[in-house]
Amino acid sequence: MILTVTLNTALDLTYRVPSLRPHASHRVREVIERPGGKGLNVARVLAALGHRVTVTGFTGGETGRAMRAGLVALDEGGLITDALVPTAGATRRTIAVVDAVTGDTTQLNEPGPLVSTAEWNALLDRYDALVPGAAAVALCGSLPPGVPVGAYARLVRTARSAGVPVLLDTSGEPLRRGVAARPDLVKPNAEELAELTGSHDPEQAVREVRRRGARSVIASLGPQGLLAVTPEGRWRAVPPGLVKGNPTGAGDSAVAGLLSALVEGVPWPVRLTRGVALSAATVRAPVAGEFDAAAYTAYLDRVRVTAEPV
Amino acid sequence: MILTVTLNTALDLTYRVPSLRPHASHRVREVIERPGGKGLNVARVLAALGHRVTVTGFTGGETGRAMRAGLVALDEGGLITDALVPTAGATRRTIAVVDAVTGDTTQLNEPGPLVSTAEWNALLDRYDALVPGAAAVALCGSLPPGVPVGAYARLVRTARSAGVPVLLDTSGEPLRRGVAARPDLVKPNAEELAELTGSHDPEQAVREVRRRGARSVIASLGPQGLLAVTPEGRWRAVPPGLVKGNPTGAGDSAVAGLLSALVEGVPWPVRLTRGVALSAATVRAPVAGEFDAAAYTAYLDRVRVTAEPV
Numbered sequence: 262m263i264l265t266v267t268l269n270t271a272l273d274l275t276y277r278v279p280s281l282r283p284h285a286s287h288r289v290r291e292v293i294e295r296p297g298g299k300g301l302n303v304a305r306v307l308a309a310l311g312h313r314v315t316v317t318g319f320t321g322g323e324t325g326r327a328m329r330a331g332l333v334a335l336d337e338g339g340l341i342t343d344a345l346v347p348t349a350g351a352t353r354r355t356i357a358v359v360d361a362v363t364g365d366t367t368q369l370n371e372p373g374p375l376v377s378t379a380e381w382n383a384l385l386d387r388y389d390a391l392v393p394g395a396a397a398v399a400l401c402g403s404l405p406p407g408v409p410v411g412a413y414a415r416l417v418r419t420a421r422s423a424g425v426p427v428l429l430d431t432s433g434e435p436l437r438r439g440v441a442a443r444p445d446l447v448k449p450n451a452e453e454l455a456e457l458t459g460s461h462d463p464e465q466a467v468r469e470v471r472r473r474g475a476r477s478v479i480a481s482l483g484p485q486g487l488l489a490v491t492p493e494g495r496w497r498a499v500p501p502g503l504v505k506g507n508p509t510g511a512g513d514s515a516v517a518g519l520l521s522a523l524v525e526g527v528p529w530p531v532r533l534t535r536g537v538a539l540s541a542a543t544v545r546a547p548v549a550g551e552f553d554a555a556a557y558t559a560y561l562d563r564v565r566v567t568a569e570p571v
Numbered sequence: 572m573i574l575t576v577t578l579n580t581a582l583d584l585t586y587r588v589p590s591l592r593p594h595a596s597h598r599v600r601e602v603i604e605r606p607g608g609k610g611l612n613v614a615r616v617l618a619a620l621g622h623r624v625t626v627t628g629f630t631g632g633e634t635g636r637a638m639r640a641g642l643v644a645l646d647e648g649g650l651i652t653d654a655l656v657p658t659a660g661a662t663r664r665t666i667a668v669v670d671a672v673t674g675d676t677t678q679l680n681e682p683g684p685l686v687s688t689a690e691w692n693a694l695l696d697r698y699d700a701l702v703p704g705a706a707a708v709a710l711c712g713s714l715p716p717g718v719p720v721g722a723y724a725r726l727v728r729t730a731r732s733a734g735v736p737v738l739l740d741t742s743g744e745p746l747r748r749g750v751a752a753r754p755d756l757v758k759p760n761a762e763e764l765a766e767l768t769g770s771h772d773p774e775q776a777v778r779e780v781r782r783r784g785a786r787s788v789i790a791s792l793g794p795q796g797l798l799a800v801t802p803e804g805r806w807r808a809v810p811p812g813l814v815k816g817n818p819t820g821a822g823d824s825a826v827a828g829l830l831s832a833l834v835e836g837v838p839w840p841v842r843l844t845r846g847v848a849l850s851a852a853t854v855r856a857p858v859a860g861e862f863d864a865a866a867y868t869a870y871l872d873r874v875r876v877t878a879e880p881v
Contacts, residue, residue: 281677282593286680287678287680323636356679367593367594367597368596369588372599
C-alpha cells in the first residue's frame with residue numbers, strides 16, 4: 262500500500278462558459294465535478310497503474326461528502342482506501358472557469374476550512390497508524406488554515422523513523438521546513454526551486470536543496486522534463502518533442518509515476534521514464550488531471566533518459 | 572401558511588476576491604453559502620415577517636443537502652416547512668464573484684439538473700396536496716431543464732381551481748404561458764415586461780399583460796418603485812429618494828411584502844408600501860438577499876403611494 266496525504270483536499274469544479282467577462286452574468290454550459298487536491302490526484306493515478314493506495318488528509322461538510330463520493334466513483338478497480346479525517350469546516354472548492362473558445366482558464370480557489378488543534382491531532386494519530394503499513398508515503402500540496410507550518414517536517418520525521426520512503430511535494434515555507442526534516446525525495450518545479458533557494462539556476466538550486474536535507478531531488482522543468490540528482494547518480498529525462506495540451510495535474514502524475522516505480526524497486530532511469538511518460542500523457546488527455554493510457558504506453562518507449570556526470 | 576414554489580432552486584455562493592482577472596488564478600478571501608432560488612428568498616423574508624411558509628420545488632445531491640441545511644439554519648423562528656421534492660440530479664450552484672475593491676459582481680450560474688417526467692409528476696402531486704391548505708401561492712423563477720415550458724400555467728390553474736390567490740414571478744415563455752392561465756398577480760420588471768409584450772412603455776405593457784390574463788400587475792421599475800394596476804384601482808409606490816446598495820433579492824423581498832399583506836387582507840396601498848419598503852431595505856442590507864430590519868421599519872413611513880386615474 263502507498264499512502265498519500267492531502268491536507269488541503271478540494272472538490273474541483275470545471276465550468277465551461279462561452280467567454281468570461283468581468284461584471285457580466287454567465288450561463289455555465291457544462292459542469293465537471295471531481296475530487297481534488299494533489300495527493301488525491303496522485304492516488305487516482307497510482308490506482309490506475311494497479312497500486313493499492315490509502316488516502317488521508319481532511320474532509321468536511323457536503324463538499325467533502327461529494328469529494329469522497331467522487332473518489333469512489335472514479336476508482337474502478339477498488340484500489341483506493343479512504344482514510345480521510347473529518348473536520349467541522351467544509352472541504353474547499355476550486356473552480357476552473359474554462360473559456361469554451363480559447364481554452365484559457367480562470368481559477369478561483371477557496372481557502373479551505375480552519376483546522377482545529379484536535380482535528381490536526383486526529384490526523385497525526387491516523388497518519389502514525391498508517392505509516393508502518395505503507396511501502397511509501399507522498400505528502401502533497403498546500404496546508405489549510407490552522408495546520409502548523411511545520412506540519413510536513415513532522416510527517417517526514419515519522420516516515421523516516423519507520424523506515425518508509427517519503428516524498429514531499431509542496432511549496433513555500435512548508436517545503437522549506439519539510440526539507441530540513443530530510444525527506445527521501447522532493448519534486449519541486451522551477452518556480453518552487455527558485456522560491457526556496459533564491460536561485461533561478463535549477464542546477465545550483467537542486468544542489469542547495471540537497472544540502473539542506475533532501476536525499477534526492479527531482480526537479481520538474483515543464484517541457485524540459487525532469488532533472489534527477491540522487492545519491493545513486495544524476496539523470497535528465499525529457500519527453501519526446503513538445504507535448505501540447507492542458508498541464509493541470511501533470512506534476513501529480515509525475516509523482517505517481519516516480520512513487521509506483523520506487524515501490525517496485527526499479528532503477529532510477531525507469532522511474533524517471535515513467536514519471537515523464539505519465540506527465541506527458543496527462544498533458545495530452547482531454548480532461549484535466551486524467552492521463553491518456555495509450556499515449557502513456559507510447560511515451561514509455563520515447564522518453565530519453567541520459568546519465569550526467571555527478 | 573403561504574406556499575412558495577422554486578423549481579430551479581440553487582446553492583448560492585458569494586466569493587470575495589481582490590480583483591477578478593480573466594485567465595489568472597485567484598485566492599478567494601471569503602466564501603458565503605446560502606440557499607437560493609427566488610421562491611426560497613421569498614420564503615425567508617416571509618418567515619422573517621412572522622408568516623408560516625411551506626417551500627416546494629426540487630432538491631438533489633450534496634448541493635441540495637447543503638441548501639436545505641442552510642434553509643433550516645437561517646429560519647430562526649422555525650416558520651419554514653421544507654416540502655422540496657428530490658431529484659436524481661444535483662441542485663445547481665450560482666456563484667457571485669464580488670470584486671472587493673469596486674463591489675462589482677461577476678455571476679456564474681450552473682444550468683441545474685435535468686428533471687425527469689417522474690420527478691415532475693412527483694412535484695405536481697406534492698403541489699396539488701399543498702395548495703388547498705395555503706392562504707396564497709407564489710410561483711418563482713426560471714424552469715430547470717426537463718420541466719415543461721407550460722409548467723406555471725398548470726400550477727396557476729390548480730391554485731385558481733382551489734380558490735387560492737396565486738402570484739407568478741418569472742420571465743420569458745414560462746411567463747407568457749403562465750399569464751394566459753389567469754394568475755391573480757404577476758410582478759414583472761421593466762425588462763420582463765418589454766420581453767413579454769414587445770413594448771418598452773411600462774403603462775402600455777401592463778395593460779397588455781392584463782388583457783392577456785393577469786388579474787393584477789405590479790410592475791417593479793427599480794428606483795422608480797412599483798406601478799400597480801388592479802381591478803380595485805391603480806397606484807404608484809415610490810421609495811424615499813435613491814437607495815444605494817446591492818439590488819440582489821430586492822424583487823423577491825417585494826414579492827414577500829406583497830404576499831404577506833395580501834394574506835393579511837390589507838388594502839392595496841398598504842401592500843405596495845410594504846413591498847417597496849422591504850425592497851429598499853434589501854438593497855440597503857450589506858449581505859445580498861438579506862433585508863435591514865431597522866431600515867424596513869423606517870421606510871414604511873416614508874414610501875409614497877399615490878392613486879392614479881384608471
